[in-house]
Amino acid sequence: MxxxxxxxxxxxxxxxxxxxxxxxxxxxxxxxxxxxxxxxxxxxxxxxxxxxxxxxxxxxxxxxxxxxxxxGVELTEDEGPPSRIRVPELQAQIVSVLAGPGEESQSVVSVLHSLREAFDVDPASEDVRSGLQSLRRKDVVDVEYRTVPTFRLAVDRDDLEVEVSD
Known part of the structure; x- marks a missing residue:
């Protein structure tokens, strides 16, 4: 074909x-x-x-x-969380500000505020939510359901190579 x-x-x-x-x-x-x-x-x-x-x-x-x-995702040899991902810039920024595996998970609004502070950007909350869900599907973000869904990295930041795609 x-x-x-x-x-x-x-x-x-x-x-x-x-x-x-x-x-x-x-x-x-x-x-x-x-x-x-x-x-x-x-x-x-x-x-x-x-x-x-x-x-x-x-x-x-x-x-x-x-x-x-x-x-977009390269799995590690033991088929755990990926060791490398290719994602749009907003998702790469999310990875850099999101709570780590041992930290308290963050709401979408909390991640949005962290992005604004760290990168001087102002994405829509729906774009942040969508980015978090995409990272969750790639197995690098965990979700914890409290009053609202909250998120944290599923893998240590140092163990994940993030490449920004076009």
Whole structure:
């Protein structure tokens, strides 16, 4: 199956962002809905992706070789939390300010305030929430449900290499 330039670029996004969801690809690709993303995946990239047990979108090994893009997550040898991730800049900033594994977990608002203080940025709270959930799907953030969901790193910051993707 020969892919168009657009399909190859989008396949590279799947490889880079995996594990991911329709909504994340919808935002990246500028599509109107998650169902439009699903249709595109099925029609154009059907041989190169699959959904895991949690219905998250992942690229096949063949896809990763085809686009020559490093996967968004590299697992450690013992298949624990990943040792390396490629994420958008906001998620990299979240990793740098988020409470560590032994610390008290933080709410979305607390993380937002930490980001504002550390980086002089003002992201929307929904963007912070989305970034935390994406990092959770990558197994580098744990969630603790109290009055509101709270988050902390699942891995020691020193044991995680974070690369910012474009």
């Amino acid at each position: 020969t892919l168009s330039e657009e399909a190859t670029d989008r396949l590279a996004d799947v490889v880079e962002l995996q594990p991911t969801k329709n909504a994340e690809l919808q935002e990246r690709w500028g599509m109107e809905s998650g169902s439009e993303v699903h249709q595109y995946l099925e029609n154009e990239l059907g041989d190169y992706y699959f959904r895991d047990d949690n219905s998250l979108i992942r690229a096949t090994a063949e896809a990763a070789e085809l686009v020559d893009v490093e996967p």
